[in-house]
Amino acid sequence: RSKQWYQRRVRGRCRKCKDLDGEGRLREDFSRYRSLLQSIRSTEESYSDESRIIFLLTEADLRYLAENIWGAQSVLSQWEDTYDLTLVRWNKRKEWSPWNCILLTNEEARAHSKLSKPEEAYGSVFTQKVKYRHILGKQHFASMPKLADYMNRNLKSVNMPLPSNADKVMFGGRKKDDGLSLPPLAEGAM
Numbered sequence: 001r002s003k004q005w006y007q008r009r010v011r012g013r014c015r016k017c018k019d020l021d022g023e024g025r026l027r028e029d030f031s032r033y034r035s036l037l038q039s040i041r042s043t044e045e046s047y048s049d050e051s052r053i054i055f056l057l058t059e060a061d062l063r064y065l066a067e068n069i070w071g072a073q074s075v076l077s078q079w080e081d082t083y084d085l086t087l088v089r090w091n092k093r094k095e096w097s098p099w100n101c102i103l104l105t106n107e108e109a110r111a112h113s114k115l116s117k118p119e120e121a122y123g124s125v126f127t128q129k130v131k132y133r134h135i136l137g138k139q140h141f142a143s144m145p146k147l148a149d150y151m152n153r154n155l156k157s158v159n160m161p162l163p164s165n166a167d168k169v170m171f172g173g174r175k176k177d178d179g180l181s182l183p184p185l186a187e188g189a190m
Helices: 002-011 015-024 031-046 059-069 106-112 118-122 124-141 146-153 168-170
Strands: 085-089 099-103
Touching: 031 059, 059 085, 059 124, 059 168, 085 106, 099 106, 099 124, 118 124, 124 146
Parallel strands: none
Antiparallel strands: 085 099
């Protein structure tokens, strides 16, 4: 018998079984989150405030944020059609981040962007609901090495507690000064 046949058998599956398995697997469609990511990036570029976090995130990160943190629906109207939803800044004076965003329909987002102080406009119960989701977002994304240094440098501006193991998670046992840093944002990036 040939070496290839032996290697296939050792791995435990024949070619037909692998093909059948491939046909039966669920494929994930990130096209909606790809267009959402591009939309947020272009909006953030228009702010001209050196917003960087959105350029570190992927479609999978946005999907997690929209589906797991925000429940894949507008926090105001509970609208669930993802093609009508967008993630905008909660506080427009601070840069977009998973702990400074809100999932709204496009119409709600336009109205929200006109608010100077969303905490006063929405009320305390709604604001607490949003802040809780910001904490969930921060806890999840604190474990991402690409955001760890950025979060450490800008922790005071975020104004909410990190998880108790934040230093261990963010720096992987290294000292804070070991040189983790974000690359500078290139001109015309995305």
